[in-house]
Amino acid sequence: MKAKPKFETFAIKSTQNQFSNAEPISTPIYLSTTYKRNNDGSYNNDLVYSRNDNPNRKIVEHSIAVLENGNHAYAFSSGMAAVNSIFQTLKTGDHIILPDDIYYAIKKLMDQVFEPWGLKYDLVDMTDLIAVENAIKPATSLIWIESPSNPQLKISNIAAISKIAKNKNILCVVDNTWATPVFQNPLEIGADIVMHSSTKYFGGHSDVIGGCIVLNDNNLAEKIKNIQVLSGAVPSPFDCWLIARGIQTLHLRVTKQAENALKLAQYLENHSKIEKVNYPGLASHSQHLIAKKQLKNGFGAMLSILIKGNEKETFEISTKLKYFATATSLGGVESLVEHRKSVEGNDSPTPSNLLRISVGIEHIDDLIADWENALLIDTI
Ligand SMILES: *Cc1c(COP(=O)(O)O)cnc(C)c1O
Numbered sequence: 314m315k316a317k318p319k320f321e322t323f324a325i326k327s328t329q330n331q332f333s334n335a336e337p338i339s340t341p342i343y344l345s346t347t348y349k350r351n352n353d354g355s356y357n358n359d360l361v362y363s364r365n366d367n368p369n370r371k372i373v374e375h376s377i378a379v380l381e382n383g384n385h386a387y388a389f390s391s392g393m394a395a396v397n398s399i400f401q402t403l404k405t406g407d408h409i410i411l412p413d414d415i416y417y418a419i420k421k422l423m424d425q426v427f428e429p430w431g432l433k434y435d436l437v438d439m440t441d442l443i444a445v446e447n448a449i450k451p452a453t454s455l456i457w458i459e460s461p462s463n464p465q466l467k468i469s470n471i472a473a474i475s476k477i478a479k480n481k482n483i484l485c486v487v488d489n490t491w492a493t494p495v496f497q498n499p500l501e502i503g504a505d506i507v508m509h510s511s512t513k514y515f516g517g518h519s520d521v522i523g524g525c526i527v528l529n530d531n532n533l534a535e536k537i538k539n540i541q542v543l544s545g546a547v548p549s550p551f552d553c554w555l556i557a558r559g560i561q562t563l564h565l566r567v568t569k570q571a572e573n574a575l576k577l578a579q580y581l582e583n584h585s586k587i588e589k590v591n592y593p594g595l596a597s598h599s600q601h602l603i604a605k606k607q608l609k610n611g612f613g614a615m616l617s618i619l620i621k622g623n624e625k626e627t628f629e630i631s632t633k634l635k636y637f638a639t640a641t642s643l644g645g646v647e648s649l650v651e652h653r654k655s656v657e658g659n660d661s662p663t664p665s666n667l668l669r670i671s672v673g674i675e676h677i678d679d680l681i682a683d684w685e686n687a688l689l690i691d692t693i
Contacts, residue, residue: 342554343368365542369553374525376560377515380494381507383527385534387541388553392490392510393418394546395524397426399455399486399506401544402536405431408452412439414465415457416488417657439469440600446477453481458504459488460497460607464617464653464669466591468600471607475503484533490514490644491615495567496608500529513644514614517559517566523548566646566674571611573680574672578616580681585621586688588666592616614672615643617653624665626690628652631668633687636675643671648680 318326330345348360360366370388378386389395396419403409411420413436423434437448439458456478460469471487478485486506487499493514499507509515511523528534541547548556571594578592590597593604594612604612620627631639637650649671654663672680 340369340372340554340557342550344550363550364545364547367547367550367553369550369557370548372557373511373523373548373553373560376557377494377509377511377525378527380560380563381489381500381527382494382498383500383507384529384531385538386525386527387534387537388511388548388556389524389526389541390546390548390552391522392508392512392524393422394544395508395510395526396422396488397546398537398540398544399508399526400427400432401540402533403432403454406452407432407454408450409434410437410445410448410453410456411435412457412459412462412467412469413437414462414467414662415459416463416490417661419457419488438467439474440467442470442473442477445474449477449481449483453483455484455486457486457488458499459491461491461593461604461613461615463491463615464591464663464667466593466598466615466617468593468598468604468607470600470603471497471499471504472502475499475505478505479503491613492608493563493567493613495564496571496610496613500527502607505530505533511556511559512642514563514567515556515559517563517645518555519642519645519647521552521555521559523552523556567614568611569674570614570672573674573677574614574616574670575612576677577670577672577680577684581616581618581684584684584688588619588621590616590618615670616672617667617669619664620666620668622666624652624654627666627668628655630687630690633690634683635686636679636683637670643669645671646674648673648675 346363373388374386411434435448437444458469475485484505487504489499489507490510490513507527509525511525575594578590578595581587582590631650631652637648640649641651641656651669653667653669654661654665
């Protein structure tokens, strides 16, 4: 094999991985879909094929597992793919308890995909523990918690609901997207599964869609891993790279965002045009005491407000803001505002005078001045 390879062969060989001994500080993006086997047939680092696993994905999964204090984490191509995989572990006839103000697309997923497949569900006000207990049926296999919830910022008592679930052998899932592991670690207080839309605070810059699941139980973990690999809703290496980069500044970003959110909530609460501010960090929030116990380092960076005015006026106020773009989604470094009802559609339970606010890392003085100005408009 002394002969120089021909043009075509050289073009392939010379452009393959040449720097395997280098130690770059920023992780390279591993686009390779496949990995070379050793002579004995084994694979290094269990890397076989990129739908099964990928170095960038491994980094994200390991990081999020540790941040959530869980044994296993699985990354998905979106938060909804992660949700989907949890429902796919259930069987026909199973009954699920969902929060009455659950993230809207999850309810739609139930109605349009999983109900036709034989799952049943009831919507329950999760702040009412008696209502949760009363909703349990012999076939109930899963209770879903979203706390703080979207868009009403309701706080559920995760420890108490997990206990109710555990007593009846029911799985308890927490959508921890809004709190992030900086403010809340549900697995530590009894939850079985934590789900995240990493599109939001993990990514942090509104440029990547992703989701993940964290859990401790080995058997359930194997089921989720199978669904991840076989259904194939896996995140791309670049998406994982962006999420890993986002995780590096997660703590800095969200603590600043939460600090801004609290100040903005306090300002808005005292404004004459505001009927109500939903923010768990305010003493006026009806589950403030639970929030204080359950959340650490702050109360998150999401709030919603009810305007003293009709739908049109509410919408108009949101468009007057300079530093809050009117856009859906949340969790990025930039502040956003959204008239939630018009996004969710007419059958949405969200009040028509509600605006949802995702607070960014801008200077708080500018953010408050922006609202001061927008609220100058005349309402009825
Ligand atoms: C965005 C979001 C989801 C869905 O995640 P995607 O990444 O958009 O698929 C689920 N739950 C909550 C609370 C969210 O904010």
